[in-house]
Amino acid sequence: MALPFQTLSTRIPRNTTPLHSPPRVNRALASRKRAALVAASAMYGSAADGAHKRKLQPLPHVLTVAGSDSGAGAGVQADIKACGALGVFCSSVVTAVTAQNTVGVQGVHVVPESFVEEQLRSVLSDMDVDVVKTGMLPSIGVVKVLCDSLRKFPVKALVVDPVMVSTSGDTLSAPSTLSGYRDQLFAMADIVTPNLKEASALLGGAPLKTVYDMRDAAKSIYNLGPRHVLVKGGDLSDSSDAIDIFFDGQTCHELRGSRVKTRNTHGTGCTMASCIAAELAKGSAMLQAVQEAKAFVESALHYSKDMAIGNGPQGPFDHLFRLKSPHYNVGATPRFNPDDLFLYAVTDSRMNKKWGRSITDAVQAAIEGGATIIQLREKEAETREFIESAKACLEICRSSRVPLLINDRVDVALACGADGVHVGQSDMPARTARELLGPGKIIGVSCKTPAQAEKAWADGADYIGCGGVFPTTTKEDNITVGMEGLKAVCLASKLPVVAIGGIGIANARSVMEIGVPNLKGIAIVSALFDRECVATETRKLRSVLMDACSRTNLSV
Ligand SMILES: Cc1ncc(COP(=O)(O)OP(=O)(O)O)c(N)n1
Ligand SMILES: Cc1nc(C(=O)O)sc1CCOP(=O)(O)O
Numbered sequence: 288m289a290l291p292f293q294t295l296s297t298r299i300p301r302n303t304t305p306l307h308s309p310p311r312v313n314r315a316l317a318s319r320k321r322a323a324l325v326a327a328s329a330m331y332g333s334a335a336d337g338a339h340k341r342k343l344q345p346l347p348h349v350l351t352v353a354g355s356d357s358g359a360g361a362g363v364q365a366d367i368k369a370c371g372a373l374g375v376f377c378s379s380v381v382t383a384v385t386a387q388n389t390v391g392v393q394g395v396h397v398v399p400e401s402f403v404e405e406q407l408r409s410v411l412s413d414m415d416v417d418v419v420k421t422g423m424l425p426s427i428g429v430v431k432v433l434c435d436s437l438r439k440f441p442v443k444a445l446v447v448d449p450v451m452v453s454t455s456g457d458t459l460s461a462p463s464t465l466s467g468y469r470d471q472l473f474a475m476a477d478i479v480t481p482n483l484k485e486a487s488a489l490l491g492g493a494p495l496k497t498v499y500d501m502r503d504a505a506k507s508i509y510n511l512g513p514r515h516v517l518v519k520g521g522d523l524s525d526s527s528d529a530i531d532i533f534f535d536g537q538t539c540h541e542l543r544g545s546r547v548k549t550r551n552t553h554g555t556g557c558t559m560a561s562c563i564a565a566e567l568a569k570g571s572a573m574l575q576a577v578q579e580a581k582a583f584v585e586s587a588l589h590y591s592k593d594m595a596i597g598n599g600p601q602g603p604f605d606h607l608f609r610l611k612s613p614h615y616n617v618g619a620t621p622r623f624n625p626d627d628l629f630l631y632a633v634t635d636s637r638m639n640k641k642w643g644r645s646i647t648d649a650v651q652a653a654i655e656g657g658a659t660i661i662q663l664r665e666k667e668a669e670t671r672e673f674i675e676s677a678k679a680c681l682e683i684c685r686s687s688r689v690p691l692l693i694n695d696r697v698d699v700a701l702a703c704g705a706d707g708v709h710v711g712q713s714d715m716p717a718r719t720a721r722e723l724l725g726p727g728k729i730i731g732v733s734c735k736t737p738a739q740a741e742k743a744w745a746d747g748a749d750y751i752g753c754g755g756v757f758p759t760t761t762k763e764d765n766i767t768v769g770m771e772g773l774k775a776v777c778l779a780s781k782l783p784v785v786a787i788g789g790i791g792i793a794n795a796r797s798v799m800e801i802g803v804p805n806l807k808g809i810a811i812v813s814a815l816f817d818r819e820c821v822a823t824e825t826r827k828l829r830s831v832l833m834d835a836c837s838r839t840n841l842s843v
């Protein structure tokens with residue numbers, strides 16, 4: 288699986304021996320993979336044996352190298368749960384066994400370095416690990432063993448959480464480990480994720496008290512060798528937000544989230560690093576992985592804030608909150624598929640009233656005609672009425688496996704369990720919507736400029752609606768960006784795009800033929816709903832789009 292931030296063949300650690308691409312090691316990797324495929328085809332038959340045979344699929348894989356926490360809030364236990372929650376396989380090399388609970392750390396048994404090495408060899412020589420994540424590394428000897436193992440068995444990315452002191456204040460690594468981090472491990476790391484105390488310890492002990500201190504610290508730690516640094520400001524006093532600083536060597540990003548008031552924060556650092564590792568293993572770029580991780584931790588804290596485990600001052604939280612939360616409800620359309628933007632039907636209450644049809648009839652007809660996603664844009668509806676009709680529409684959409692989004696109203700989306708929302712530049716910010724909806728819901732953002740598209744991506748949106756491509760009477764005072772504006776936004780956008788505004792049978796083809804691969808479809812209001820027969824109009828538009836796609840070899 289290729290990681291977008293740096294490829295195996297191009298990335299060289301900044302200060303040290305290459306970790307990822309010595310040809311000798313790649314040959315070793317290739318021969319391990321060949322051996323695994325030979326073994327697998329002996330069990331399942333080779334691809335040539337017939338199409339009915341099972342296809343072997345690797346799972347994104349994180350290896351955590353960390354300490355065990357008997358209370359299961361942090362350490363290896365947190366790492367495995369976090370990766371599992373994000374759909375990533377997690378193997379584990381245990382560096383120490385701690386006796387630990389919500390009161391603190393009562394004891395630590397360090398695993399001999401030679402046995403850490405043996406565990407590393409067992410996992411790395413057999414399994415295709417995508418990303419290694421480190422937690423508690425109790426001694427400089429373990430750091431050395433790890434660095435040596437990673438040179439022998441290269442992986443795609445290394446996430447280093449420089450665990451030194453537990454949240455209860457207990458020491459988890461020998462002081463000499465600090466020099467191991469600075470002199471050996473950081474140069475191999477794709478990201479290092481210290482909290483305020485760890486960042487201060489790494490830089491000689493001066494306390495970090497402000498966001499400015501965090502920015503300076505991120506830059507100084509970057510100079511120790513890692514490719515990215517995330518200084519976590521969860522412990523920053525006098526801040527109502529949870530502010531983290533992400534530095535990529537050029538730009539300092541201030542990542543803001545809401546601070547959740549709860550005692551259940553034990554294990555947030557381990558979880559954050561594991562989620563970053565899991566997202567990288569799935570193929571995310573670094574900033575996106577960090578943002579997904581931050582959103583996950585925030586949601587987990589939110590949903591676990593009243594949980595009661597243990598009697599001490601700091602409890603664990605529930606990594607598997609999504610299994611319980613109605614907002615991540617079982618049966619919801621799974622994570623966003625950009626191809627769903629193909630024929631995007633946006634309802635309009637005034638048009639439905641004009642043609643004397645209910646919103647459910649309108650949605651049913653659009654789906655019957657081949658709409659691939661529905662947005663309820665009910666500007667005049669009262670909240671209660673909106674929730675009730677949205678629930679009825681959701682039933683229709685679920686039975687056809689068509690995602691249902693709500694325009695503007697995150698509260699309504701939450702209340703009815705819709706698949707997501709579409710927000711504009713003056714609606715609730717996408718970042719806040721993501722915090723409220725969690726990572727499992729779809730968020731679309733209206734963008735007219737490349738800068739807005741960049742922000743939508745950084746805020747955790749899933750797609751962009753770009754328009755007005757043509758003048759429209761459906762939305763008052765709408766600025767028309769034209770085909771050129773659409774193309775510029777598509778080219779700048781890392782997200783899939785749907786075009787909107789004045790699109791109908793006459794011009795749909797020209798829009799789809801602008802020849803940018805991330806333009807995935809068109810969104811339409813009046814050309815579907817300000818017509819006598821919604822199903823017929825939808826069918827006609829679908830056929831125009833299919834035709835345009837077959838001409839341009841776009842996938843449908
Ligand atoms: C798919 C899609 N794209 C753009 C919009 C417009 O959203 P917004 O700018 O918030 O305007 P309103 O629709 O709220 O008037 C959209 N709704 N859908
Ligand atoms: C809801 C909306 N948003 C737009 C934007 O430019 O972001 S244009 C628009 C109205 C689209 O309606 P019709 O298909 O009837 O032109």
Ligand SMILES: [Mg+2]
Binds near residue numbers: 694695714
């Ligand atoms: Mg809006």
